[in-house]
Structure formats: structure tokens, C-alpha cells
Amino acid sequence: MGTNKDLIAASSTPHVLAILAEADSYGYAILQRVRELSGGRMEWTDGMLYPVLHRLERLGHIEARWEVAESGRRRKYYRITFQGRGRLAEEREQWKAVNPTLQGLWRALSIPGPANPAASVAPLLQDA
Numbered sequence: 001m002g003t004n005k006d007l008i009a010a011s012s013t014p015h016v017l018a019i020l021a022e023a024d025s026y027g028y029a030i031l032q033r034v035r036e037l038s039g040g041r042m043e044w045t046d047g048m049l050y051p052v053l054h055r056l057e058r059l060g061h062i063e064a065r066w067e068v069a070e071s072g073r074r075r076k077y078y079r080i081t082f083q084g085r086g087r088l089a090e091e092r093e094q095w096k097a098v099n100p101t102l103q104g105l106w107r108a109l110s111i112p113g114p115a116n117p118a119a120s121v122a123p124l125l126q127d128a
Contacts, residue, residue, distance in 0.1 A: 003042045012044075012052045014091035020062060020080040021088060027053065027076065053078060061087050 019025060019033050027049055034044050056062045061084030064076050080088070 014095060016052055017080055017084055017088040020078055024077050024079040
């Protein structure tokens, strides 16, 4: 079962900012990192990622630069800005409120949590 598109959209900003807080990166590598962090449960596409990157750049949360890879191919690298780190901290606090609320509801309803807790969003946001 794939991840709901609304949930992906809602979590795209903290995901991208947290990945860029780890290190500067380019589009394809960001897509791979999301796949890795989610244990393959989240499959983002170019069509989903690039509008998020452009919006974050327009808001001043990230900056972009072109670099030439060893292969000779040009890649657009993104880095988080000081303002972006502030936004990431805000996002983290919001998700820290959402996650335990849902966990509490699921416990109350006896709905089991994810089979692989390491693949959940929480570790990424807690370590950012």
C-alpha cells in the first residue's frame, strides 16, 4: 500500500528541509534519500519534488546552485538557509504534536502502529 498523496504533500516540507539539513543535495539524491528513510514505503516523483523545491527556494528556505558532476553532467544542488532551519524547527514542533496525538488515538482504538517504526517520519524529524 502506497502512502496517501495528501500525507506526502503535508510532510514534504519537513522531509526536504531535514534532508538538506544533513547535507546539500540534488533532486534525484533527495528522491533516493526519501525512499531510503521510508524503507521504500514512500515513492516520490520528480513531479512532486520539484514544485516543493521551487516553493522552498522562492520562500528563502533553500538556495540553489549549479555544479558539474564528475560525469560532466550539470546538477542543481540545494542547500538549506538559516531561514530554512528556522522553518524546519517550526515544522518539527508541529509534527511532534501530531505524531503522539495519532499514536494515542490508535492505542485507544487498539490499532497497531507501523510494522517498521524505523521507517516512520518521526526519526527523521527528531534528528533534524
